[in-house]
Amino acid sequence: MKRFVSTMVAIGMAATVVMAQQATPPPASPRGTAAMQVGGSWADQNGEPVYRNGKWIVIDYGRPILRGRTAIFGKGADYGKKISDNEPVWRAGANQTTRLKTEVPLTIGGKTLPAGEYSLQVELKEGAWTLIVSSQPFQEKYDPNDKGKTWGNYNYDKKFDVVRVPMKLRTMDLSNEQFTIAFTNATPQGATLTMWWDTQLASVDLKF
Numbered sequence: 001m002k003r004f005v006s007t008m009v010a011i012g013m014a015a016t017v018v019m020a021q022q023a024t025p026p027p028a029s030p031r032g033t034a035a036m037q038v039g040g041s042w043a044d045q046n047g048e049p050v051y052r053n054g055k056w057i058v059i060d061y062g063r064p065i066l067r068g069r070t071a072i073f074g075k076g077a078d079y080g081k082k083i084s085d086n087e088p089v090w091r092a093g094a095n096q097t098t099r100l101k102t103e104v105p106l107t108i109g110g111k112t113l114p115a116g117e118y119s120l121q122v123e124l125k126e127g128a129w130t131l132i133v134s135s136q137p138f139q140e141k142y143d144p145n146d147k148g149k150t151w152g153n154y155n156y157d158k159k160f161d162v163v164r165v166p167m168k169l170r171t172m173d174l175s176n177e178q179f180t181i182a183f184t185n186a187t188p189q190g191a192t193l194t195m196w197w198d199t200q201l202a203s204v205d206l207k208f
Contacts, residue, residue, distance in 0.1 A: 029062040029094035034181040036191060038208050039104060055103035057183070059120065062094030064197070065178045072198045073124065080124025084153060089121040089132060091152035092195060093179060097138040098152075107190075107207035108133065109165030118162065121153055122195070122202070129167040129202045131193075136160035167195075167202040175199050 040054030064083075066072060074082055084090040092098045098120040106113045108131070119138055123130040136157055137149040147155050179197040183206075186192075190207040 027095075029064045031096075032061055032063040032181070034059040034061075034183055034193075036183045036186060038186075038188070057100075057102045057104065057106070059098065059100050059181050059193075061092060061098040061120075061179075061181055062096060063178050063180070064094040066175070066198060070198075073126075073200055076126065079126035084124060087153045087156065088158075089123050089153050089156050092120050092122045092181070093152075095152060096140075097150045098181075099138070100133065104208055108163050108204060111163050111165075113163060119150060121156060122167075123164075127169060129169050131163070131165050131167050131202075131204050132161055133163035134160045135162050165204055167204045170201045170203075172196070172199045172201050176201075 035056065035058045037051065037054035037056055040051050042049050043052050044050070072083060073080055080090060100118045100120050101116075102113070102118075103115050105115055113133060119134040119136055121132040121134060123132060134150075134156075136155075139146060139149045139151045142151045143149075150156055175198050176196045180195070182194050182196075183191045184194045184203070188208075190205060192203050192205050194201065194203045196202075
């Protein structure tokens with residue numbers, strides 16, 4: 001009987017731990033990815049379609065949420081300063097540096113970007129966003145003493161810029177609660193990289 005009670009107590013404790021783990025809320029700005037696969041082809045495999053030999057383009061970023069805030073980007077001389085913490089650029093997300101990994105060369109704003117891994121930043125001005133692709137090293141975990149690598153937009157150094165290209169900016173009649181990066185209007189030759197938060201939607205064309 002004692003062994004049975006001990007076993008039931010252990011099971012109960014394990015269940016409590018599992019429930020506690022399940023009840024743990026997500027972080028304030030959950031990580032997200034925007035991904036697409038290009039250059040491959042569909043083939044039949046045992047009666048099922050399979051996409052073969054595709055190459056990945058993936059963006060990993062933090063996804064901040066409005067939570068009742070309005071006019072998040074501000075206006076006039078203060079435009080963009082709040083969400084960029086008064087830094088010269090915005091991290092295009094939250095927390096860790098936003099990262100682009102591409103297995104294929106990309107052409108952005110007329111400049112060819114070799115396959116590889118890069119950071120993304122955005123220079124914010126009212127009515128004019130500029131996408132920045134950077135080769136600057138980044139921090140996996142925040143270290144305030146490391147001034148050579150970025151954590152988000154902290155320590156950003158313009159000398160590492162690989163591409164700077166104006167983005168098309170639109171004010172939407174809908175507000176997007178959570179910052180979203182997506183690949184839109186994809187074709188075999190290219191796609192549009194889109195960023196949308198609150199009513200601001202910015203985009204830039206990519207070619208493969």
